[in-house]
Amino acid sequence: MNSGNPQFERDFEAFLESDDSRLDALYRKLPQPEPDARLDAAVRALAQRAVAATARTPVAAHRRWLPVFSVAAVVALAVGFAFRIGPQLWQRPASQPGAEPASVPSAPPAPAVAPSAQKASATPAATAAPAAQAAAAEMKKMENAASRPVPRAFPAPARAMREAPPPAALEVKPPMPAATMAAPMRARQQVDMESAGAPAHVPPAERDSNVTLSPEHWLANIRQMLRDNQREEALRSFEKFRKSYPDYPLPDDLRDLH
Amino acid sequence: MDAAYPDEKLMQAYARGDLRAFDTLYARSRGMLYRYILRSVADRAVADELFQETWSRLIAARERYRIEAKFTTWLLQIAHNLVVDHFRRSRPQAGAEETETVMREQDAPETERPDHALSDFEERRRLQVALDDLPAEQREAFVLRMESGLGLAEIAQLTGTGQETVKSRLRYAFAKIRERLAE
Structure with missing residues (x-):
């Protein structure tokens, strides 16, 4: 306007x-105009009562402390949660592929199979093909063992183990022909043994990497040594085999080896 | 309590339980608040009721008071809301005749009694009648301006309207009062 x-x-x-x-x-x-004395008194009484009520009740003090208690409770919960869940989280990276092999010293020795079990499952291999298959199976077993983490002071939680992706070493490869497989396999076994920390006091000549193998695999290696004209080595290995598996039924082609 | 102590500090002191701070604050604000309410509702009994209710609400909300809000604005805002509620419950405003009766009943200084200075009385009567004839929003803006010295921005904040709206209301009120006084 x-x-x-x-x-x-x-x-x-x-x-x-x-x-x-x-x-x-x-x-x-x-x-x-102004409020009269009665009104003034009424208002002042209101103010006085309110202050007195606040001073009497400890509610105000509780209100002041309430945020502090709330923060403390949240912190306590968080710490408890971290202690409970934290170790699982810290363990998880160790069980993932690529992280463990560097820290794990070596694969444990292949589990010794009870001779009785060996009897039940072993069938004398007369040809190289069944032996090669057995060797491939044994290789797989070894690789599995090598990729399996060594148990620590506190085992990784089962959940973390389940969730971890399978290590690359667990990949199943098609079995190689026995003739081409034996040499690399031995070399690898040697490496495995050395990395496994074989006792230093054992002379290299007395070392036989076949002791870690299954009987069938061991015998297949002995045959290969014979074919490669490594008779003395084959004999030494055969003797060790006999000591290790005295009850193992020897195949016909090796029964008279000495 | 120091007279120069700001209202806002006094209010905070009272919120912490200092009753003397409240007494000082009350002494400073009671007349201004009462007149604002009485000139808004034009009924002494209603003004008494709203005046007490205003302080009661302020006391209840003392711990929520923040110093960012000017104390006078906060106090008048509480009163404004109560006045608005009162008008919603009852008729919009008192008639001029009733207002004049109320005005006569109110105590005035002896030297300012109408029988002592008729021309002064006539002038004040005209001002009072002009105020009473104003629409409620215009009257409220005018009283807030004259009674508590609030600026446009503060009146706008207190009444929940824009500054231009407040300025417009004041302009209308000012024009009508001048017209009535010039009669």
Whole structure:
């Protein structure tokens, strides 16, 4: 609204700026009513009662401490959760592929199979093919063992183990022909044995990597040595085999070896 | 309590339990608040009730008071809400005749009694009638401006309206009062 009257506009601006002394003076001359004494007393009593009530009840103190207690409770919960879940989280990376092999010293020796079990499962191999198959199976077993983490002071939780992806070493490869497989296999077995920390006091000549193999595999290696004209080595290995598996039924082609 | 102590600090002191701070604060604000309410509702009994209720709400909310809010604005805002509620419950405003009766009943200084200065009385009567004839929003803006010295921004915040709206209300109120006084 603009009155179009310059004088009015000036007076209105003065009024807004509290400079209209005439109007202000007139307004101040209006009766200046105030609350009576009874009303004053009632309000002061209200204020006094409120302060007294706050001082009496410990609720105010509790209110002040409530945020502190809340934060403490949350921290305690978080710490408890971390202690309970934390070790599982710390363990998980160790069970993942690529992380474990570097830290694991070596594969454990192949589990010794009870001779009785060997009897039950062993069938005399007269040809190289069944022996090669047995050797491939044994290789797989060894690889599995090599990729399996060595138990630690505190075992990794089962859940973490289950969730961990299978190590690359567990990949099943097709069996190689016996003739091409034997040499690399022996070399690998040697490496495995050395990395497994074979006792240092055993002379290299007396070491026989075949002791870690199954009887069938061991015998297959002995045959291969014979074919490779390594008769003395084959005989030494055969003697050790006889000591290790005295009850093992020898195949016909090796029965008279001495 | 130091007279120069700000209202806001006094309110905080009272919120911490300092009753003397409340007494100082109350002494400073009681007249201004009461007049604002009485000139809004034009009924002494209602004004008494709303005045007490305003302080009661302030006391209940003392721990929620933040110093960012000017104390006078906060106090008048509580009163404004109560006045608005009162008008919603009852008729919009008192008639001029009733207001004049109330005004006559109110105590005025002896030297300012109408029988002592008739021209002054006539002028004040005209101002009072003009105020009473204003629409509630215009009257409220005018009283807030004159009674507590609030600026446009503070009145706008207190009444929940824009500054331009407040300025417009004040302009209308100012024009009508001038017109009535010039009669």
